[in-house]
Amino acid sequence: MLDDFMVRATLAGVGVACAAAPLGCFVVWRRMAYFGDATAHAAMLGVALSLALQTSVFVGTVAVALAMAVTVTVLSGRGYGMDTLLGVLAHSALAAGLVAVSFLSGVRLDLMAYLFGDLLAVGRLDLAVIWGGAALVVVLLAWRWSALLLSTLNEELARASDIDPRREEMFLTVALAITVAVAIKVVGVLLIAAMLIVPAAAARGLSRTPEVMAILAGAIGSFSTVAGLRAAYVFDTPAGPSIVCVAAACFLAVTLATGVGRRGARRG
Template sequence: MLDDFLVRAALAGVGLAVAAGPIGCFVVWRRMAYFGDATAHAAILGVALSFAFEASIFVGVLGVAIAMALAVSSLAGRTFQMDTLLGVAAHGALAVGLVAFALTARAGLDIEAYLFGEILAVSRSDLAVIWGGALAVLALLGWRWSALLTATLDRDLAAASGLDPKREQIILTLALAVLVAVAIKVVGALLITAMLIIPAAAARPFSRTPETMAVLATLIGAASALLGLWASFHFDTPTGPTIVSAALALFAISGGAIMIRGHDQH
């Protein structure tokens, strides 16, 4: 079955959704969209360093994503406001990464594969990395779920409960870095944040509990990946952007359903 590239691509898309769904909920709850952008854009620099040192792409991207996320977390509020620092980090990391990629990449290597993903070229070893990373993220979030929720809802309450909000932020940062490392092959550095935010935003109106929202976001993300693959195959469009477009369509349907329901109640 894994000899079929479409099957491998579908499994990769679902694997991404499994990890991106719960993390995306925290990104939405904490309003961390720009933080996700900064971490994802740094992935291009990680790719460049991987080529320079002939290391694994996954290891290079993971290392740079963790470094970027921790640096932004530690510097925010000290010298610059968070939004300013994140704006500089997000766009600066992308620019430096593109320059470094041009200097280090092998001749003929296409940067678009890392900017927008190359899910149709996913191999069996890529699948192992994607699913291994996704399950690691789920295990980490499952372990710290209650603490992360408490720190997200009220930092003072978390501190009064004996939790360290800063530590929970670092745990979420590490989970996000792992997601970026496994997602770059699927949707690319420019579209990773979209797959975090859009399914979670689509799930939010239908969720009464955080757990329900995480499950719905995962299902919407998986449906987006499968619908995007189908549309890309039939209409010959770029697969990564088509997957995000499918997620956007589901978000629009979600918003329309809420509007209709609200109108009916009035």
């Protein structure tokens, strides 16, 4: 079954969706969209360092993503606006990564594959890394779910319950770094944030509890993967952007449907 490249691509996309869904909910609740974007952009520098040091791209991107998170945490309390700080670091890391890649000699690199993903070229080893990383993210979030949710809703209440919000934020950062590392092959550096945010945002309008929102986000992300791959195959379009376009269409449909429902309820 795994000899079929479309099967491997579908499994890889669904694996990323399963990891990004619950994590994306926290990104939406905490309004960390720009932080997720910055972490994803920093992954390009991790790719360059991995190729230069001849190490695993997964390890390099996780290391750089964590370094980005620590840098933001250290500098955020020193008079820098968070949006300005993330903007500077995100684009600086992306530019540095692209420049560093140009200095690599003897390395054949498809830059577009890292920027926009190369889902159809996923191999068995890539599939194992993606599902291993996704499983790690799901286990980590399931273990810390209650603490993360409480610290997200009310930091003072979390401290009163003997929960350190900064520690929970670090767990969230680690999960985000792992998700970015496994998603590079699927949607690329520039579209990772979209896979985190768009399915979760679509699920928000249909959910009454956080758990339901996480499950629906996973379902929307998985559907977007399957439908986007089918569209890419039929219309000969890039796989990663096609997946994000389907997710955006789901968000638009949910937004319109809930808007119409609310107007009907008011008239009634």
